[in-house]
Amino acid sequence: MELAFFTSDDGENLVATDLAVSSWGSDHLHGVAVSGAMARALEQRIEAEGRTDLHPARYTADLFRPAGRAPMTFTTDVVRVGPRLALIDVVAHQEGRAVARASALFLKPTGSTEGEVWSPGGHPSPPPEDVAPPTTEPHVPFLHSDAGWSQDFREHQNASRKTSWNSAVPVVAGEPATAFQAAAAIADGASLVTNWGTRxxxxxNTDITLTLVRRPAGTEIGLQAVDRLEQDGIAVGTASVFDREGPLGTIVLTSLANARRTVDLGKEQWEDDGRRTTSGA
Incomplete structure (x- = not known):
């Protein structure tokens, strides 16, 4: 069976597959699937506007209501289109009510300026190619912590800094994932690298803000935790985004403590075909 988060008979109404179901509950879709679907709707709208000269530079999603297994539809609104930018909003609906919304800012690339400006040195890099060979096929994320690189989630349930390396799952069966869809979907995984600890x-996470200085070179995307702050159950995490060609941008997300429904990744393991197993360890 083809791996994808949704199926669609008409290209507009999306029906979630088992792969879109979150670890939070059997009728709860994860943010990777929902975010990817909204990015798809935004991308379709900018293409309908005929603005293929504009690149996605900022994507912000609000995940304000749990999305379930009901069919999902989308409405888009063009807020502004100009010579060098376009701003488009999208709302995801299920059973007549909104479950999430997003906006995207598309900008027109131009020549860079000549002045020197500070930038940090030392950027994250993908796993060695003998560990994670380049691919366009979806796979279980490679993870890095004090345990090194591996695809075994049980090895990384610790308090060390985390990095992930991901190959995007198509949003809709029969449609190859685009670079923007890949980045917007995988951006939800910043919660994994910033919020995953010893328990x-x-x-x-309640939202995602992704910034991009260029389109990703394909659908392989890496995330590395940069910063995290928390007080009174509200956390703010920042992650860097990169691909095999170098840094791409950043992700900032806010999260709420949810300790009564902890996702214990020390007991779960996934296979590349989407199967999940749970151990009693």
Missing amino acids: GVEHI
Whole structure:
């Protein structure tokens, strides 16, 4: 069976597959699937506007209501289109009510300026190619912590800094994932690299802000935790985004403590075909 988060008979109404179901509950879709679907709708709208000269530079999603297994539809609104930019909003609906919304800012690339400006040195890099060969096929994320690189989630349930390396799952069956869809979907995984600690993931993210200086070179995307702050159950995490050609941008997300429904990743393992197993360890 083809791996994808949704199926669609008409290209507009999306029906979630088992791969879109979150670890938070059997009728709860994860943010990777929902975010990817909204990015798809935004990308379709900018293409309908005929603005293929504009590149996605900022994507912000609000995940304000749990999305379930009901069919999902989308409405888009063009806020502004100009010579050098376009701003488009999208709302995801299920059973007549909104479950999430997003906006994207598309900008027109131009020549860079000549002045010198500070930038940090030392950027994250993908796993060695003998560990994670280049691919366009979806796979279980490679993870890095004090345990080194591996695809075994049980090895990384610790308090060290985390990096992930991901190959995007197509949003809709029969449609190859685009670079923007890949980045917007995988951006939800910033919660994994910033909120995963010794007891699992004890926070649920409520939003995503992704910035990009260029389109990703394909659908392989890396995330590395940069910063994290928390007080009174509200956490703010920042992650860097990169691909095999170098840095791409950043992700900032806010999260709420959700300790009563912790996702214990020390007991779960995934296969590349989407199967999940849970151990009693």
